[in-house]
Amino acid sequence: MLHRRKIGLYSPTGKIFIKLAGVVLSRSKLETLKTILTSEYWLIASLCGAFFSFFALNRGGVVVFIDASIVFLFINFISGKYRLKDIPASYWVTVAICGYLLGASVLFNPKTSHYRWMTYMVRMLGVVFAIHCLSLKKIGTWATILFFSLLSLAVIWHSASYWFFHKLYGTYLNPHYLSSFLVLALPALVYSAIITRGLYRFCFVPAVLLDIDLLLRTASRPAVFALAISTTFFVVFLTKGWRRWGSLSLLCIILVGLYIFDYGTVYTRFEELIVNFSREERLQLWTSAWNMLKDNTLTAWIFGNGIGGGRSVFAEYIPDPRLKVLIFPHNYFLEICYENGIIGAILVFGGLAVLLFYAIKTAKQTDNKNIRLLINCMVVAFITWLIHTGLTFPFYSKYSQYSLAFILGPLLAVLANKTLTLSETNSK
16 A cells, blocks of 8 residues: 555656646745845845945946846846836936937947947936835835935045045045035935934034035035035025025025135135136137037037047147147036037936926925925935036036936935825825
């Protein structure tokens, strides 16, 4: 009998049972693997790694981390955790604009297109969608605290490099690179210091002070100018009542203090700019860029000369031999008009204007003070990015695109979630 029972395991019925058990076990392992790979921890780790490696360490690891976040985003997509219907229309508009810029460049100017610069925009989109995918997951407040702590650590890292290792620009070699991070980090640090309760608030206050101190010491006029304009915009248009007048008074006190004490030689540098404004390098670059634009054909006026198309010819239009090493006009509008044409300029600046309008509108409609403050801080960072990087970096450089990714990603996610909440409330 025992022999027959053993043989029964290998009967047709027994084989079917074994196969079914194997299928169930395989599906169980597959579900476990899917749960592990679609965990929010992978996206958090890759995005935090990309942020810190780029803005603090200034090392090439940012590409690895961004590519990793795109891989985990794709895994969430193919596993059904991140569906097409979960993506709001604002994201598809962003993809359409970027797709046109990249596609038109390749279609009309395949030889002059700078493909490495084009990959920066692709990675920017990857970060934006990875942040949106993460925003749809159930993550605790610890993730927000982690990001703000990472932001503070990056500021402390640069400050330590300045004070202890005597590096004037932190881990960067150019004041504009460091100041770009500092002006974009400051609104987020102020937000974290305001919303944090209890003694934990004082963990972020030192980071705010270090950020301001280091920003003034970099003596980057475009950074200070951009932050002043964006802050003034916030005070005038996004506050009211006693907050508006109190903020304007505080802003005036700060400006007077910079004038009297000349902290970080800020006043001296702006005085030099005003005195020598007619000889300002950017004016010469803008004039050269306009002369370059005037030589465009009709097709180039409409569709542009390709992304990076001005790199090889811009120096020919610069009369000053000292400035011939520069390959871009330090002006987003002139640069995009030349490389992407009138259509590209309308799409880019029209899209940015619409985004700014809806951000302000959403902030005014929401009753949640923390959400309203968060949107306002991101609006300040957004305007600061547009002015500062527009005067210092090429639009398609990694310093512009990666910075945009970490502004556009959270801003679109907050607006999408808040707009959905508002629409549900109105329908009720």
